[in-house]
Amino acid sequence: MVGHLLIQNATLVLPEKIVEGDLRVKGGSIAEIAIGGGLDSLKNESVIDATGLHLLPGVIDPHVHFREPGNTEKEDLESGSRAAAAGGVTSFLDMPNNNPNTIDRPSLERKISLASKKSITHYGFFIGATKDNISDLQSVQGMDGVCGIKIFMGSSTGDLLVHEQEHLENIFANTGGVIATHAEDEERLQQRNVKFSHRTDIASHAENRDVECAFLATKRAASLAMKHNHRLHIVHLTSGKEADWLYDKKGNLITTEVCTQHLTFDQNDVERLGERVLMNPPIRYDEDRETLWKRLKDGTIDCVVTDHAPHTLEAKAAGFPHAPAGMPGVETSLPLMLTHAKEGKCKITDIAKWMCAGPAQVYGIKNKGSLTEGFDGDLTLVDMEASRIITDSDTWTKVGWTPYSGMELTGWPMYTIVDGEVVHMRRPGGSLKGESVASSGSSGRVLKFRN
Ligand code: DOR
Ligand code: ZN
Numbered sequence: 001m002v003g004h005l006l007i008q009n010a011t012l013v014l015p016e017k018i019v020e021g022d023l024r025v026k027g028g029s030i031a032e033i034a035i036g037g038g039l040d041s042l043k044n045e046s047v048i049d050a051t052g053l054h055l056l057p058g059v060i061d062p063h064v065h066f067r068e069p070g071n072t073e074k075e076d077l078e079s080g081s082r083a084a085a086a087g088g089v090t091s092f093l094d095m096p097n098n099n100p101n102t103i104d105r106p107s108l109e110r111k112i113s114l115a116s117k118k119s120i121t122h123y124g125f126f127i128g129a130t131k132d133n134i135s136d137l138q139s140v141q142g143m144d145g146v147c148g149i150k151i152f153m154g155s156s157t158g159d160l161l162v163h164e165q166e167h168l169e170n171i172f173a174n175t176g177g178v179i180a181t182h183a184e185d186e187e188r189l190q191q192r193n194v195k196f197s198h199r200t201d202i203a204s205h206a207e208n209r210d211v212e213c214a215f216l217a218t219k220r221a222a223s224l225a226m227k228h229n230h231r232l233h234i235v236h237l238t239s240g241k242e243a244d245w246l247y248d249k250k251g252n253l254i255t256t257e258v259c260t261q262h263l264t265f266d267q268n269d270v271e272r273l274g275e276r277v278l279m280n281p282p283i284r285y286d287e288d289r290e291t292l293w294k295r296l297k298d299g300t301i302d303c304v305v306t307d308h309a310p311h312t313l314e315a316k317a318a319g320f321p322h323a324p325a326g327m328p329g330v331e332t333s334l335p336l337m338l339t340h341a342k343e344g345k346c347k348i349t350d351i352a353k354w355m356c357a358g359p360a361q362v363y364g365i366k367n368k369g370s371l372t373e374g375f376d377g378d379l380t381l382v383d384m385e386a387s388r389i390i391t392d393s394d395t396w397t398k399v400g401w402t403p404y405s406g407m408e409l410t411g412w413p414m415y416t417i418v419d420g421e422v423v424h425m426r427r428p429g430g431s432l433k434g435e436s437v438a439s440s441g442s443s444g445r446v447l448k449f450r451n
Contacts (some may be wrong), residue, residue, distance in 0.1 A: 001443050002028030003377065003420030010050035010381065010412075013057075015168070015350050015370050023055060025377030025420035033373055046422075050381050053414055056352050057370050058090025058121075058378030059334050060359035061155040062147070063235055063257065063305035065157075065326065066092070070099025075312045075398050077111075078118035080330065082436045082443065083308075083396035085424040086414035087331035087436065088380035090121050091368060091447060093147045093359075097127030097158035103128045104136040105143075106258040112145040112446055120423050120438040122378070124363070124447035126150040126180060128160045131167040142250050145446040147232070147363045148177050149434060152219045154184030156280045156308065157326055161186065172228040176249045177449075178363060179225070179234045183217035183242075184281055192193075201308060202269065202274055202320040211239040214281050219241045225253055233362055236307050238262050240291025249298045255302045255362045257293050260333045263340070264291070275316040275323035276403050279309065293345065296354065303358030306333045310399040328397040332390065332404050338411025339381060348384075364450030377420035383428075386412040394432040416441040 005025040012021045012033065022039040024032040031380065032039060041047045070372035075083075077094075084092050094111070096102035102111060110123055115123040124147040127140050140146045151171065152160045162168060163186035173298040189209065218234055223231035234256040237243055246256060264287040265277055277283050295301050309326025316323045329336075337351045352370070360369030367375045387410040392401040413430075416424040421443050426434035 001419065001421050002341055004042070004045045005377065005417065005420045006039060006045050006047045007050050007055060007381070008039065008055055010046060010055040012371055013348055015352070015357065016349065018349065023371065028377050028419035030371065030373050030377055032374050033371060048381065048415060052385070053381040053383055054348060055105050055371065056088070056380050056382060057356040057357045057368070058380055058416065058418065059088050059090040060365065060369060061089045061306050061308070061330055061333065062093040062303065062359040062363060063095065064092045064308040064330050065095045065097065065310070067310065068098065070113070073398070074312060076118065077123070078440050079396065079398045080308070081119040081121045081123070083331040084121050084438060085416045085438070086376050086396045086434060088334040088382065088416050089330055090378035090380070090416060090418050091123070091365070092330065093122060093124045093126065093363065096126045096150050097152070097160050101128050101151065101158065101160055102126070103130055103133050107140045108146055116446065117441040119441070120436070121418055121442045121444045122446060122447050124449065126318070129171050130160065131135055131162050131164065134170060134174050137171065141176050144448050147449050149175060149446065150182070151179060152182045153221065154182060154186045154189050154213070156182060157324060162378050163187070164295060169225055172224045172230045178231045178233050179222070180235050181221040182233050183214055183221050185216040188213045198416045200320060201427050202270055202278065204279060205320065206267065208268070209280060209282050211241050212285070214239050215241050215245065215419045219245070222249055222254055229253070233257070236262065236281060236305070237286050237292065237301060238288065240288045240318070243291050243295035243300055247295065247298070250300055253371070256300070257305045258296055258301050259305055259307045260329055260336050261327065263289060263293055264336060266289060273403060275320055276319065276401070277327060278323055278325050279307070279327055280325045292421045297346070297350070302362050302383070304337060304354040305331070306330050306361070310397050312399050314400055327403045328399055328401065329403070331396050332402055334382070335409040335412050336404060338384065341408045342384065342410045366448055366450060377417060380413045380419040381415040383411050384411045388412065388432050389430065396433065396436070407416065
């Protein structure tokens, strides 16, 4: 569905500045931006009076795990997309460590078809690399809905893994598009897993999967990219050492991202929150967090993502080291980043750059990521004055919890808009969850990528 919508009296978050004005979406696309306002409503047009609200481009979260197929009791493409929309996210890119893994064309076609019936936002999918699926990787290159190849260079949730040099070379030499790597060094991990097997304290997780483990794999991925002149995106950077090293290696060839939780949490939160914030690569130390902020601001890091990886609280209750790694986050990333902005960590225009324009640029998503005439009408209207304490019961994810439970977040999406149609809304003073107002599959389209 595409909408005709006029947003009046908004505070427009344009790429370089914030100004008052109106914005018109016609046939799903941004038709007119009037700085200073003055647009009158046309026939057949819905109108939102956005007085007091900031208008941002819809957020693109290029790193989520929506668990379909295989673990739809934790999340599926409908619940995940509704959670996304609740957080101002209008497009997502979903990872391939499913059950079965998404490692060939038929499994991607199935996911795209399921998303067309279930998702209320736009969607794209990664194909997972194995040591012997080169022809599958090649067969989906340039296909609509396929954003790139995901390589787990170190073991994490699921059994996708490619770590031997010969197999990595083969993939970098014989495929196109974006390769996204989970960069942790498998050999080092295996050695350290033995060494740390007697430790049951959660602090040992970051000692075991240490900075060196991430750094070795990041360097290896970067040298493969340079050798084969292959586009590389390093997912969830966690250490200051990697970020500093990437500072002068970056060009158009290598891009990278940081998760909201790595910008927010440190070793003290791991002690406080335990298994809830257990993930791979781990939450590290305060100095890593501060360097990640610095390298985000200087452009070394291109975008901010969630790695939304839902696990049930029952599974988390197994305790360390048995609890699964990963935490939900797709519905809280924008309020969390807006809270950081409110506290002076960054500007709202930075957030639009890191969460909207950045992901669009990294993956070559056409016509998305900024308030520009001719671009798609994917938008979110946020109330920067709304300050609410979030609890587990306020969440849309099927697993029903958030690592930010108990935190006061300031800056909440009041409307999330896909192709000019409102898909999620909150009312002033109403429930924090708000209302998901789109029916399954009625909004959201398959994403197209410039590969
Ligand atoms: O902590 C993680 N959880 N890291 C990953 O790499 C995968 C994710 C998951 O799928 O649960
Ligand atoms: Zn992930």
